[in-house]
Amino acid sequence: MRDIIKKANELLTPALVMHNDITVKRAKGIYVEDVKGKRYMDFTSGIAVANTGHNHPKVVEAIKKQADALIHSGCIFYYEAVVKLSEMLKDITPPGIDMFFFGNSGTEAVEGALKLARFYTGRQGIVAFTGCFHGRTLGSLSLTSSGTRYRRKYHSLLPSVYHSPYPYCYRCFFNQKPETCGMDCYEYMERLFKHLLSPEETACIIIEPVLGEGGYVVPPMNFLKRLRKFCDKWGILLILDEVQSGMGRTGKWFASEHFSVIPDIMTIAKGIASGMPLSVIAAKKEMMSRWSPGAHGTTFGGNPVSCAAATATIEVIKEEGLLKNAAVVSKYAMKMLNKMKEKYDSIGDVRGLGLMIGIELVKKGKPYTDGIKKIMAHCLKNGLILVEAGVDKNVIRLAPPLIVTKEEIEKGLKIFENALKKAG
Numbered sequence: 001m002r003d004i005i006k007k008a009n010e011l012l013t014p015a016l017v018m019h020n021d022i023t024v025k026r027a028k029g030i031y032v033e034d035v036k037g038k039r040y041m042d043f044t045s046g047i048a049v050a051n052t053g054h055n056h057p058k059v060v061e062a063i064k065k066q067a068d069a070l071i072h073s074g075c076i077f078y079y080e081a082v083v084k085l086s087e088m089l090k091d092i093t094p095p096g097i098d099m100f101f102f103g104n105s106g107t108e109a110v111e112g113a114l115k116l117a118r119f120y121t122g123r124q125g126i127v128a129f130t131g132c133f134h135g136r137t138l139g140s141l142s143l144t145s146s147g148t149r150y151r152r153k154y155h156s157l158l159p160s161v162y163h164s165p166y167p168y169c170y171r172c173f174f175n176q177k178p179e180t181c182g183m184d185c186y187e188y189m190e191r192l193f194k195h196l197l198s199p200e201e202t203a204c205i206i207i208e209p210v211l212g213e214g215g216y217v218v219p220p221m222n223f224l225k226r227l228r229k230f231c232d233k234w235g236i237l238l239i240l241d242e243v244q245s246g247m248g249r250t251g252k253w254f255a256s257e258h259f260s261v262i263p264d265i266m267t268i269a270k271g272i273a274s275g276m277p278l279s280v281i282a283a284k285k286e287m288m289s290r291w292s293p294g295a296h297g298t299t300f301g302g303n304p305v306s307c308a309a310a311t312a313t314i315e316v317i318k319e320e321g322l323l324k325n326a327a328v329v330s331k332y333a334m335k336m337l338n339k340m341k342e343k344y345d346s347i348g349d350v351r352g353l354g355l356m357i358g359i360e361l362v363k364k365g366k367p368y369t370d371g372i373k374k375i376m377a378h379c380l381k382n383g384l385i386l387v388e389a390g391v392d393k394n395v396i397r398l399a400p401p402l403i404v405t406k407e408e409i410e411k412g413l414k415i416f417e418n419a420l421k422k423a424g
């Protein structure tokens with residue numbers, strides 16, 4: 001058999017990081033199978049994408065049916081798949097969100113959201129948060145700050161973008177403890193608006209409601225509410241980037257629901273079409289309907305096959321009760337992990353919402369980056385695929401498909417515990 005990995009390394013740029021040295025032949029549900037027939041539990045969902053599990057039969061059927069009928073429109077004519085999906089999205093997105101623009105990837109959605117915010121407000125300023133990941137194209141990269149590796153050698157980036165610290169309580173930027181927290185991070189942001197950028201010339205504040213690439217961090221409940229209030233006061237648009245946290249990942253359709261905050265603009269991608277390329281800018285009609293013809297566009301966005309996959313994805317999440325399952329399995333996983341935390345000094349923090357769980361590994365209080373590599377290698381050998389996160393790459397992000405059962409999560413976490421013991 002051809003050595004796929006060797007050939008891939010010859011032909012594909014090393015800029016694109018492959019996380020594991022395995023070659024997969026097929027995947028189903030939470031399992032992937034390599035070319036030698038070895039099965040792995042995928043607790044990454046291909047980075048929060050295969051929320052309905054790999055190759056869900058209903059999604060596959062919808063893709064086949066749509067491909068048989070119509071694959072492409074390129075905005076040359078109307079087609080039903082995109083309208084059907086929009087109607088379904090209107091139902092599951094927060095109240096007031098009722099108009100959509102479809103693209104192909106998360107970064108494209110973020111680019112469009114920034115353009116919409118500037119177009120609508122006529123303002124230039126953008127505020128983002130340190131630790132967030134919003135994409136790799138030059139506009140979204142100007143916001144991305146989950147690690148300098150993404151930004152190195154690409155300056156100058158978009159001007160008029162300012163960053164404020166994300167409320168990462170375990171590693172508080174202001175050295176506060178939860179008992180002493182006066183939400184200095186929020187006050188820092190307010191000062192930014194006094195020192196660097198006037199609120200009257202700010203188009204938007206953009207934030208991930210739960211930090212993804214930056215380490216699966218959940219902000220304090222009040223933080224997003226305060227942002228919402230601040231935005232309302234100054235006529236600034238609040239953009240919630242739900243590319244990773246959306247589509248049921250946190251046990252609700254969108255993470256914003258946990259915080260009772262309604263965004264002006266929302267970006268959605270990853271899990272929306274169970275692996276087919278699709279992204280969405282979702283906004284209030286009052287705003288999006290003023291985006292004039294030609295102000296934004298796409299050739300492939302809203303591809304009929306991707307839209308059909310997304311429609312099937314939403315139906316599967318509803319029919320199989322996957323939001324509830326994510327919440328129930330999450331509780332079980334958190335309980336197991338918190339017990340492990342008591343047992344092992346190397347687990348510094350366990351946090352998350354739904355099946356977006358971060359396990360931060362430390363050694364003498366410092367990020368345990370070397371340890372995580374060993375742990376992940378041990379897990380892989382024993383049939384469990386994991387992926388890391390965080391600026392120091394010392395956080396395991398647990399993001400299994402939302403169909404995962406308690407038994408499966410228990411099996412996976414036992415493999416993880418053994419790896420933890422081995423890594424010392």
Ligand SMILES: Cc1ncc(COP(=O)(O)O)c(C=O)c1O
Pocket residue numbers: 105106107108110133134135136208212213241242243244245269270
């Ligand atoms: C929150 C968030 N926004 C945007 C992106 C960019 O998405 P894509 O890789 O599809 O461009 C990602 C990708 O990980 C993400 O997690």
